[in-house]
Amino acid sequence: MMNEIKNPLEIYAALAKTNCGQCGVPSCMAFAAAVLQGQKQLAGCPYLESGIAEQLGQRVVRRRCLEDDHRQAIQLLQRQVAELDFSSLAPRLGARLVDGNLAINCLGKDFLLTPAGGLVSECHLNHWIHVPLLYYCLLCQGKEVQGEWVSYATLPGAAEWSQYFSHRCEEPLRQLADAHRELVFELLHLFGATPVALSGGADHSLLILPLPKVPFLINYWEPEEGFASKLNILLDRSAEENINAQSINLLARGIIEMFRQLILRHSKEGKLF
Ligand code: SF4
CATH class of the missing domain: 3.30.310 (TATA-Binding Protein)
Known part of the structure; x- marks a missing residue:
């Protein structure tokens, strides 16, 4: 069995070490770490021969990172949201139905949730708001604001x-x-x-x-x-x-x-x- 690569130094050793930044990160070491985290592909370095990139790629053991947990949490919530009936849910959430999607207003801007729980919007908040929106659909009992x-x-x-x-x-x-x-x-x-x-x-x-x-x-x-x-x-x-x-x-x-x-x-x- 091929030796697994779990340490960025092993990837770094194969790189040009010029820190040219063409891969989108500032140094070869940062690139090696990003490959292990699953944020970059070895092919992202134009100076790494494709044959070597392929060999290394087969040995890289990608670390589980926060993004993985975040993605997994979203998938789990999406599966639950997919079972909801949006038309009866919308009034409880103070949301609207738009072409079968739920339009939920956040800070004056509409975010569209698809029936599968996907998020459609161009706003900066995307990364942060997806989990709260899904929980809002699943948990909101429609309680009106109390003023307390x-x-x-x-x-x-x-x-x-x-x-x-x-x-x-x-x-x-x-x-x-x-x-x-x-x-x-x-x-x-x-x-x-x-x-x-x-x-x-x-x-x-x-x-x-x-x-x-x-x-x-x-x-x-x-x-x-x-x-x-x-x-x-x-x-x-x-x-x-x-x-x-x-x-x-x-x-x-x-x-x-x-x-x-x-x-x-x-x-x-x-x-x-
Ligand atoms: S493109 Fe390659 S050589 Fe340049 S910094 Fe990135 S990893 Fe290093």
């Missing part, structure tokens, strides 16, 4: 995600708002945010709709002399009957990452802070 705003940590199933929610969602959004306040608020308005007369003395309280029946309330307190700014993202109590904590986390993370990318593109120096 609660912290993420109080939702069922949030315990294992709540640290992540504060560190990877609320905190980065606070830092973005501190550094690029006008842009952040412009973006929020662009994605359908509406001001709300609330909430705990915040300087800005904005409502956004990542899913039709899962609103987020973003509260931001500007920094004052001697005091740092504060930001929290609250959920309506009804969220616990319309989606799960993991999906809320993914949605928040996706939105903030999208804002970060958009602001990065607009910032003159090409950096955020």
Whole structure:
């Protein structure tokens, strides 16, 4: 039996080691690692003879990566969604039927879910929103918004995600708002945010709709002399009957990452802070 390749160095040894970048990554070592992760094909290096690429390719044992898990999770959810009747589901979700697909509005933009659970949209959020959309179809009980705003940590199933929610969602959004306040608020308005007369003395309280029946309330307190700014993202109590904590986390993370990318593109120096 041929020796299996599990180490990027073994692939690296066969490469030209010029770090020319023509394969789409900055170095030969990065290319070797990407091949093992299944993100690149050996044929992507124009300087590797096809015969050698073929031999190596037969020996490469691709590592299981996060993308594999993500793909597998999506396939599992898609199989369950494929059994749903979209026409009776649409009103419960606050969605519409368009040519047999479910049109679900996220931040003012429609995302189309096909009957097989596939996602049709060109928006930046694609990667992040697919799992939450599928869960929304499977879990949403159509509970109307209650107007009772609660912290993420109080939702069922949030315990294992709540640290992540504060560190990877609320905190980065606070830092973005501190550094690029006008842009952040412009973006929020662009994605359908509406001001709300609330909430705990915040300087800005904005409502956004990542899913039709899962609103987020973003509260931001500007920094004052001697005091740092504060930001929290609250959920309506009804969220616990319309989606799960993991999906809320993914949605928040996706939105903030999208804002970060958009602001990065607009910032003159090409950096955020
Ligand atoms: S194209 Fe080939 S030689 Fe160039 S960086 Fe990529 S792996 Fe290295």
